[in-house]
Amino acid sequence: MRAFGYTAPADPATAVRLAAQPGTTYVAGGTDLLNLMRDGAEDHEHLVDINRLDLAAVTADDAGLHVGGLARMRQVAEDRRVRTGFPVLSQALLASASPQVRIMASIGGNLLQRTRCGYFRDPGSACNKRVPGSGCPAVEGQNRMHAVLGGSPHCIATHPSDLAVALLALDAVVRVLGPDGARQIPVGELYREPGDTPHLENTLRPGELITAVDVPGGPLAQRSRYRKLRDRATFEFAVVSVAAAVHLRGGRVRDVRLAFGGIGTRPWRSPEAEDALRGRALTAVAVAEAGRALVRGAQPRQHNAFKVELVQRALTGALHEWGALR
Amino acid sequence: MSRLVGRDVARVEGRAKVTGAARYAADQPVAGVLRGFLVLSTVARGEVTRIDTGEARGGPGVVAVYTHRDMPRLAVPEGFYVKGFLPMQDARVYHNGQPVALVVAETFEQARDAAARVRVEYRAETPVTALADAAGQAYLPPPFHGEPNEVIRGDTGAALAAAPVRLDVEYRAPAHHHNPIEPHATTAVWDDGRLTVYESAQGVNATRQMLAAALGVPPANVRVISEYLGGGFGAKGLVWPHTLLNAAVAREIGRPVRTVLTRAQMYTSNGHRAEFHQRLRIGATRRGVLTGIEHTSTAQLSRTDQSVFNSSIATHTLYACPNVHVRQLGADLDLPTSSFMRSPELAAQFGLETALDELSHRTGVDPVDLRLRNHADAGPGKHLAECYRMGAAEFGWRRRERRPGATRDGDEYVGWGMATETHTYGNFEASARVTVGTDGRVQVAVATQEIGTGTYTVLSQVAADAVGVPLDRVTTRIGDTDLPPAGLSVASSTMPSVIPSVDRAGQDARAAVIRLAVADSRSPLHGVPPERVVTDRGRLVDSADPSRSDTYRAVVGRHGRAVPATAAVRNTPGHTYGAVFVEVRVHHRYGRVRVTRVVGAYDPGRVLNRRTLRGQVIGGVTWGIGYALTEHTVVDRATGRVVNPNLSTYLVPVNADAPPSVTALFVDQPDPGSAAMGAKGFGETPMTGVPAAIGNAIFHATGRRLREVPFTQDKLLL
Amino acid sequence: MSEEEPVPVRRRTVLKVATAAGTAAAAGAAVPVTGAAEGATAPAATVPPTVPAGASVEITLSVNGARRRVAVEPRVTLLDALRDRIGLTGTKKGCDRGECGACTVLADGERIKSCLTLAVMRQGSRITTVEGLARGDDLHPVQAAFIRHDAFQCGGCTPGQIMSAVACIAEGHDGSDDEVREWMSGNLCRCAAYQNIVAAVRDAGREMRG
């Protein structure tokens, strides 16, 4: 880790102005950034500490939930309004990392954390994400934890955030402030697939600061759940995960949102699976069809083919466990 | 008289550990200490062709950057250094993650930054990094430390051919890493040709010898101090390059240097449990009586060493089978040298005990009965049959449903499995000094180590009883080569090796003080025959006339000088046994396995401290769970780089993985063959059967037989 | 907290400032800015302090109740500041990546992993380490429970476990064994004294609630 400079501005405008400089980035909780810098996966000349900014509030109104970019994972997970009105968010956060990390880490930082692909985090390995053009050893190598959807020959790394999967299921929108002013980005448009530019992971412009995340409320959000499968009992990234929001009326699926973690190169929303369920009775047959729709086009590799099966089971199980499925 | 030994005594070093006062190797304050940071190779096989240290040297605070060109030339030590070569002596690269440069700077941050700026170019050759890629090249290595790699008893070929029931099965396990919580740390301080090293070492004397040999200095000029270890599990039992290189550059620079390995560096710097394949061919009668076992294992070796650590010793000692053929093959890979890791016989035991379960299923003989039927008598020191009975009774084994896959509870299948546990404990020469001070306090001194197994506590107990003083009057000093020499704290050998000497020295010190008392005209005991004097809680009492008594404090105080006694009593190595019973639950949909209940019954000889012994049981069980369910060092086959060199993707069990219920039972019969008050070496026993027991329970739960660890959910999508 | 803004310091002047800081602290005055970077002459509270790359900055932490001034480069973690600069080595470094929990301390009463935060980011914070729990000879109830229940072996993870346990109890996450198992899972114990850790946390929690 190089000797970097450090500024802790007190207002967002200054923060954005500073962060737009080359070689500069934000630090919030620091829980991912410091590891990336220690590992040599990232190298910054200057850090802009945003912890003094007044962006930590969580509010709720008719439109839904507004989570400050600097709200902490624990704070959001334990918020009563979140637990009752947006359970998938609370569950996804509580299934993330460890108590200590959740106390430290921010919502903005969580969305922008980077892949845990071992090749990416190791400067001694090739990686197109870290060094464009150097190759992707995961495609032919150790890829048990890698993506089966959204990959390219240049990168098959998954996005590790549980929260992003949950937000994606709820059609959340990220508010950002940049050198050119404020704008909004639906979470579904925040992440890019790797294609042949795996080093470009999101659609933020230089210096853009996540100031808040807006989450629409309503019956879907209220009936949302998160199910995460992993090899260790807890304190592990997802092998696969499901965020599901189902609104049933008269035994039929009135509306549904399904997003998945651990299987895609970005948090993975599946309109195909949703379509397979919408308007139908939530039967085992319908869910199985949704599962097949989800993995149609999956590209399993040597060690991760099981994810194709496991994620379908996770979907079935998730709906089943919550009593939505008979 | 024994008041403390055998009791559930709280750890005497507990306060130091819970207040942060205990000093581990990297905690020792050393004035003016520089920080070293290693640069490791990024190819597995080849040669360094160019190494540019210019930018690193120019970094702020950087004092020196060593490469193979200017690293002092050292001798490759033998014995407790098994790598076969020393890095940075020439350009050759034998494995990925091998030291190629060592940066020394004023601060840790500066050293780490400069290390990242050392540019190395290689001529790389294609490495072979997986056993599967070297299958044809396995060979029988020469005996390792006198242990043969082939054992033949009877005629196994004929026995297998004639057997009514035959089994031919293969088992696989990947490499594993010890991952003690405390990373390796070494600090070298030179003073006028004399070297002091603060080291996280499971053997201070072994470290001293290797340092002396490598650096060409007399051992007497090397002092190694290791007061506490934050875990070792074998990783710190042998000596590894960073310790030698760090001391060498500290001598060159003329200032103390401290190098602490990063977690990632620990994945190539201190050995590991080698990747291991095994094939078992078993012949038996229809009643499950073993007639022949052929056990062929293949372990990863490196191109620079031939050390086989995953011993299959249980296969030819544990059961009464007339025809046994054990072969421990190795295959040379371009990987770091492996070493021993907690319960090294585990890998083979996993195979043997799973195979017996398969035999059990084939013959319809209950797994416990099958083992009892094949029990090998080994004299009065073996209480394995008792372990089966105790464990089975406590677990409720006899209520076990016979058919696999028959028990379901909610979303989970429930299964019960069992296995035999056994460990061969080592023995090292040890001498100990016990001193009674003029204040009546007792000091134990022996250069053994505390790796968490309770050395401070148990030695204090033993000495307190031997001398006859309360526990709080004893201070135990260990982990320093200035103390009377002892061996490694590996192979569960610490207690059996050290206790006999501490006990004898304590008795001798006691006798010496009694002699002083009875000869001292100022003592109430003056003139009493020494054999009539008993000691208890710091007092010396005439057993014929209890009104005549004195105290250690008074006797030695009057004497004016401390009374020391040194003893060296050699014990013998031996075997410890147990039986472990586990209950698992397997999710019917996700295949995830939870271990929910464990009962272990053990024969550790005499129980010296139930508490520290139980600690080894709960630890061993959870280690077994890690081995069976989560742990796996993932190596990139093309490059030989470890892909998960951390603690978030190398999955050491967390608290929630540990079974809520673990019951530890002990036969508690002194082993007549052990000079350590009848105690045997135990620490590594209660892990050896756990992975097989878990696999057997998974079979019982689901009907699916898994033969390759880890048993992750993808293998159980039923 | 405004008088505790970090003060940027050029590398060469760290020693000088440290001395000056000593006097300033003794006098109870704000820390004088010596040879500092551009802009540092303005009052620290109004101008966002910028520490240029390569410079050190003097920060103030309250560690175990004592005010500590320490000069650090921005890249120094709180963990390394505690261990290498302040000399409090009770807090352990097991992984330096947030994965083991050995470095857990309390910052303003909350448990954090001190390897994942920069010391400069904690300017003005109240830090409690394992050295700050006991009152003289009286162990904190969690420490005593750890000894009673043999909740450690090698002790390498223990300072982190204990700090985490103190917070776990304060958070109210010690209501059942299963809850403790989950909420203590950010702290690895390779010796795997887990069942005993759970027992110690539950016991200490009951004791602390009286």
Ligand SMILES: Cc1cc2nc3c(=O)[nH]c(=O)nc-3n(C[C@H](O)[C@H](O)[C@H](O)COP(=O)(O)OP(=O)(O)OC[C@H]3O[C@@H](n4cnc5c(N)ncnc54)[C@H](O)[C@@H]3O)c2cc1C
């Ligand atoms: C051991 C461990 C286990 C973990 N397990 C999980 C898990 O199971 N599930 C999971 O989802 N996550 C997990 N995480 C990741 C963790 O959630 C993230 O590290 C954390 O959320 C990042 O937040 P932060 O505030 O610390 O971000 P930082 O590390 O400070 O920043 C991360 C990135 O975001 C940028 N950034 C931060 N805030 C903003 C902002 N407001 N606007 C613009 N850019 C910003 C930074 O520049 C940086 O690039 C784990 C982390 C650790 C260390």
Ligand code: FES
């Ligand atoms: S050292 Fe901080 S979590 Fe491991």
Ligand code: FES
């Ligand atoms: S006591 Fe050794 S790691 Fe926990």
